[in-house]
Amino acid sequence: MKELLEGSMVVAKAIKLCRPGVVSAYPITPQTHIVEHLAQMVADGELDSQFVNVESEHSAASVVLGSEATGVRSYSATSSQGLLLMAEVIYNIAGMRLPLVMTDANRAISAPINIWNDQQDTISLRDAGWIQIYAEDNQEALDFHILAYRLAEDKNIMLPVMVCMDGFILTHGIETVDMPTQEQVDKFLPPYKALYKLDVDNPQTLGPLADPDCYTEARYAIHATQKKALELIPELTAEFAKVFGREYNGLIEGYQLKDAERVIVAMGSVCGTIKDVIDELRQKGKKVGLLKITSFRPFPAQQIYDALKNISKVAVLDRAVSLGGGAPLATEVKAAFFGKTRSPKVISSVVAGLGGRDITKDTVKDIYSMLTQKEKACEFMDLKPELLKENYE
Amino acid sequence: MFGPLACKPGSSVNNKTGSWRVESRPVFLHKNCIGCKMCVTVCPEGCVSGPGKNAMEVDLAFCKGCGMCALICPKKDIEMVKEETQK
Numbered sequence: 035m036k037e038l039l040e041g042s043m044v045v046a047k048a049i050k051l052c053r054p055g056v057v058s059a060y061p062i063t064p065q066t067h068i069v070e071h072l073a074q075m076v077a078d079g080e081l082d083s084q085f086v087n088v089e090s091e092h093s094a095a096s097v098v099l100g101s102e103a104t105g106v107r108s109y110s111a112t113s114s115q116g117l118l119l120m121a122e123v124i125y126n127i128a129g130m131r132l133p134l135v136m137t138d139a140n141r142a143i144s145a146p147i148n149i150w151n152d153q154q155d156t157i158s159l160r161d162a163g164w165i166q167i168y169a170e171d172n173q174e175a176l177d178f179h180i181l182a183y184r185l186a187e188d189k190n191i192m193l194p195v196m197v198c199m200d201g202f203i204l205t206h207g208i209e210t211v212d213m214p215t216q217e218q219v220d221k222f223l224p225p226y227k228a229l230y231k232l233d234v235d236n237p238q239t240l241g242p243l244a245d246p247d248c249y250t251e252a253r254y255a256i257h258a259t260q261k262k263a264l265e266l267i268p269e270l271t272a273e274f275a276k277v278f279g280r281e282y283n284g285l286i287e288g289y290q291l292k293d294a295e296r297v298i299v300a301m302g303s304v305c306g307t308i309k310d311v312i313d314e315l316r317q318k319g320k321k322v323g324l325l326k327i328t329s330f331r332p333f334p335a336q337q338i339y340d341a342l343k344n345i346s347k348v349a350v351l352d353r354a355v356s357l358g359g360g361a362p363l364a365t366e367v368k369a370a371f372f373g374k375t376r377s378p379k380v381i382s383s384v385v386a387g388l389g390g391r392d393i394t395k396d397t398v399k400d401i402y403s404m405l406t407q408k409e410k411a412c413e414f415m416d417l418k419p420e421l422l423k424e425n426y427e
Numbered sequence: 428m429f430g431p432l433a434c435k436p437g438s439s440v441n442n443k444t445g446s447w448r449v450e451s452r453p454v455f456l457h458k459n460c461i462g463c464k465m466c467v468t469v470c471p472e473g474c475v476s477g478p479g480k481n482a483m484e485v486d487l488a489f490c491k492g493c494g495m496c497a498l499i500c501p502k503k504d505i506e507m508v509k510e511e512t513q514k
Contacts, residue, residue, distance in 0.1 A: 130432065131429065131432055192429070230432065230433045237435070237436050238433050238434060238435050238436070239433060239434050239435075239436075239438075240432065240433050241432075241433075242433075242434055244430075244431055248430065248431045251430040251431060252430030252431055252432070253430070254428075254430065255428040255429050255430035256430075258428045259428050259429075262428070
């Protein structure tokens with residue numbers, strides 16, 4: 035049924051439909067509304083879950099690690115500093131192969147403290163072994179949570195999934211979404227049966243010491259499973275389409291790529307803005323396009339290569355930066371072409387929209403114009419030089 | 428694909444920690460032992476056993492050579508000797 039909802043409520047309703055047994059989270063802007071809504075649903079008896087209130091994100095992650103280890107479908111949500119405080123547990127959840135689903139409302143990292151959107155928080159945890167899916171709009175955010183549980187709990191995967199949605203832009207944005215029925219979700223997402231769990235009747239140790247004899251294999255297994263997820267995600271989205279009637283590739287999405295000469299590669303809500311700019315520029319006869327990356331982990335290098343190999347000029351737009359290095363998405367997109375026979379002539383890297391600075395249509399147009407010039411590396415868009423003249427002597 | 432993730436109780440017997448012993452090992456002299464079994468209680472590996480007086484033994488497959496048994500023995504009937512010495 036079509037409903038006009040705030041993004042946070044969309045996620046809360048999606049999670050309710052997934053029937054988690056345990057929810058634990060600590061409130062942080064801009065994630066707060068998601069867990070407020072869930073707490074309300076539990077209090078009102080609409081959602082049969084245990085909502086565990088905790089004193090920090092480290093504890094929230096530890097609670098859902100524990101509940102997942104007992105074989106119970108669980109949920110948490112966080113953002114920014116909260117995700118960083120969870121970091122130690124985040125690695126453990128993946129290492130212990132617990133199929134948790136968590137939402138991150140993407141927000142900038144301190145200092146300077148900033149509550150607005152960029153993607154530095156989740157990008158900083160890209161190496162933790164979690165699958166990371168980035169939503170463009172609230173319909174995707176809704177659908178990706180349902181897909182995420184199915185993917186995480188697949189017996190060949192058993193990895194946690196982080197659904198990343200841009201803070202405020204999506205979490206506080208009000209859009210019409212098609213809310214599935216409980217019957218549809220139950221059909222697509224069967225009850226969770228753990229392959230291994232903490233159980234007093236069948237005691238075992240989860241997460242024991244792995245010495246040099248076996249640590250490498252535990253890590254390799256996660257890496258190999260991430261690659262396996264690249265094959266499974268399109269299969270699951272095809273099945274999703276049959277039940278819910280909405281089609282996703284799940285890894286990448288091309289927009290006006292077929293005859294495009296200049297293409298932006300991006301993740302998250304900015305893709306909506308870019309599509310609008312493309313529509314305008316196409317009316318003027320400019321051959322521009324977009325490659326949206328939905329799955330950052332696993333990284334679909336081959337799919338990106340196939341989508342961009344015949345494109346002349348590409349700009350990769352990052353809402354995060356590896357300070358002193360380069361832009362994370364751009365680095366990996368470029369690596370996808372290393373040693374290959376075909377490649378775009380130009381792969382420029384731009385960093386924009388840090389700490390909630392709007393990526394406007396003009397910003398996007400500037401990026402397309404930049405693609406008529408030579409290759410740029412880690413170019414900060416819309417930089418204000420006057421703010422760089424502070425002097426504290 | 429999965430690597431090593433979980434283990435059943437009792438799996439520590441598969442982990443022969445005796446290879447960690449680098450300096451010295453305990454030798455039970457069986458001269459003045461009164462069978463108080465303080466050595467059994469104090470051993471962090473749980474690898475000292477025996478029926479009692481002058482009959483306690485250490486399982487060197489698991490003993491890490493920490494010397495706690497020799498330290499706690501009230502009759503000084505356990506001696507730590509260098510690994511290379513025969514005794």
